Amino acid sequence: MTHISLPDTFLWGVATAGHQNEGDNSASDTWFLEHTTPSLFREPSGPACRGYEHWAADLDLAAGLGLNAFRFSVEWARVEPERGVVDPDALDHYERRVDGCLERGLAPLVTFNHFTAPHWFAADGSWTSADAPARFAEQCDRVMARFGDRIAYAVTLNEPNLEQLLQAGAKLPPEAEAVKLQMLAAAARAAGSDAYASANVIPADRQDEFQAAFTRAHRAAREAIKARRGDLPVGVSIAIADEVALPGGEERRDAKRAAVYDHWLREARDDDFIGVQNYERIVHGPDGEVTVEGELNGMGTVIAPGSLAGAVRYAHEVSRVPVLVTEHGIQTPDDAQRSAFVPAAVEELAAEVGAGTPVLGYCHWTLLDNFEWIFGYGAQLGLHTVDRDTFERHPKPSAQAYANVVRSHRQAVAAHPGN
Template identity: 45%
Template sequence: MGLGDVGRRAVLAGGAALSAAPAIAASGSGRKRRVAPAGFLWGTAISSYQSEGGNTNSDAWLMEHLQPSMFKEPSGDACDSYHRYAEDFAIAGGLGFNCHRFGVEWSRIEPAEGVFSNAALDHYARMLEACRARGLSPMITLNHFTTPLWFARRGGFEVADAPEIFARYCARVVERLGGLIDRVTTFNEANIRLLVDLMPGFSQALPGVKAAIAAAAQATNSPRFSRLAYADPKVASPIMQAAHRRAYEAIKTVRPELPVGITLTTQDVQAESEALVERYRGLLYGDWIEVANSHADFFGVQTYTRLRFDETGMLAPPPGAELTLSGYEFYPQALANTIRWAHAAIGKPIFVTESGVATHDDARRIAFIDAALDGLGACLDEGVPVHSYLYWSLLDNFEWTAGYGVPFGLVAVDRTSFKRTPRPSALHLGRRARANVI
């Protein structure tokens, strides 16, 4: 199914009108906008589970349907992107983007331990071909928080042989799909569990988390049941780090030329002293910086806000601060700060693989994008090598435990008909992408 007539007219008419605007102008901060480097990647990011729908063999699907549940609502059909991917790519390409980051779902590809689905791999091959046909460079994520149910039942990333199992899966994907992929990352936000530990109130929520995990363990008759985002970080972090290293090496054995990266959640850590900043950065990143330095060809920055700390822990947003629908502070200036930090700490090519805001007010989404890009442009002015801006997300999709009430998308999705409707912010970012202006 292609992009509907109304949607096509909106994209093309809006894109034409916006592309007629001056290509370079002063930014909101007064910095003169500049042409981005040749080859700069503009686009969006999305995950398989959050957009495909019907991932019934996943650990998350099970936990959505148990009581007690951490999920506001189940994912169901999500955006039905498993079937409507061609329409999604048509929208993204029509807007003027040249890159799309999306995932392959492990639970579809390896539905039982050691059993790989050629049909699922063929499906993702068709997706990659359709993506490329729309002029979009594919950046693929191999794991975006979810795992096959059988993997969670056996203990997930809290079991010693998990690195070998994960690397085997990654190698199989690249064997079949590697020729269609331009860049690949192993884990999405591999340090997510470390961020969860820093969040205010998580200790109070922990009994509910443990109850939900216990319900999943009982339902699967597995006392070892483990979900990536809630695994014990003291156990899971070193195992996941070994899994990334093993996967990196396995991918390079299959396709030495394929760039393999890693993404972390890179929120802007702020405190009254540099010593405090370094302390909390250490808690947020753990040993993942060393992993990125030794086993990554590029580094994905994924920044949404700032995190403020004092000696006692994370602080609430300042009084009167604008909050997003996700509950954190509207603070697009964070992106420039995390880019600078990543350049100093890691020294690998930097790709902004996620940046976005959940809001019902699309004018604020445009303001967020412009401010984030202004900061990225300042980094380029300083000589920091940044190679992409990928907005999260192309579509309003399933935002995990928050369900469907927190719209990040440049494109609205009707929950019943699945009709896609590009917002003004989509046309705005598309105009900047077509002009290649930061």
């Protein structure tokens, strides 16, 4: 592997998210939608992985893999469960988690919003309300005031372009959009509000409205974070596939990029980095997307380890800022696929770094098999399984495969210092 292309400051981590991992996030909009009839969510998140209780043991798992970074989100719904009511115990909890990272040699990479928001926020206009940027900035400020001096990187929003990516690629069946609208209407009635909205179930006809709203929120958050600590690197993380064009497919590829990624990549020019979250490669021909022969992942696309390097290259070309891989992985119940995929993807990423693309670090999604939003517990992306009754964590072979990648890289760096 091309380990010496990666600097000794490179961040090796895993990425997690509060609602998907912690459990019982009952003051959130997603929890409310999971319990709405009808619901687009396959099942409720319930206790998830009980990560709110077992956070220290999970940090031990990450440190045991030889990692030096850990990405997690601060759940706004826990910190401000009612409008204007702040729970100091929740802030205490996340402060302990930050300190727990540092005690184990893990750089805390903090996401200020990973899709979920408080129920009251969703029922009061959500991100499109006039005061949404100010409300989110207040949340960012209170988090920064408590432990912002100890975190390493700040991600304002997670995948604000996800719905555009899903709709551009028709990843969900048409009936899903109808259920989404019915769910949101039912949630509004149950909440006694005019409308109900949540960040990762946005109706197709509101995409432009939400993109503008997310942009305002990101800017307000960045300003609040920088006001507390000007030297803290701040960025946004976007979902980005490696869009590849066959001869004659360039126009279709470029249209997809313009519709889904380019707004945020240009926005990132005012940030310190761009977060890249890549899971697949899409191939474009003159007449549309092309099905490529080969072994498939759980998303139904061909397994392509080079997709991460391709996504990173494009993200940097447009944004002109360094890249932090905030998520990368593979949805599959076959861990042998994951064990082979991760080393191959990192090797191609290292070659891209060697070619001159600045990459700050790599976070694998995810530490544990967890709640995967509308797909519930049916999708496996973790390095560890979680017993749904006892919540015991059990490492998969891919956990060791990733640990081996990190170890061999560090050995290469030690053998060739300065390269």
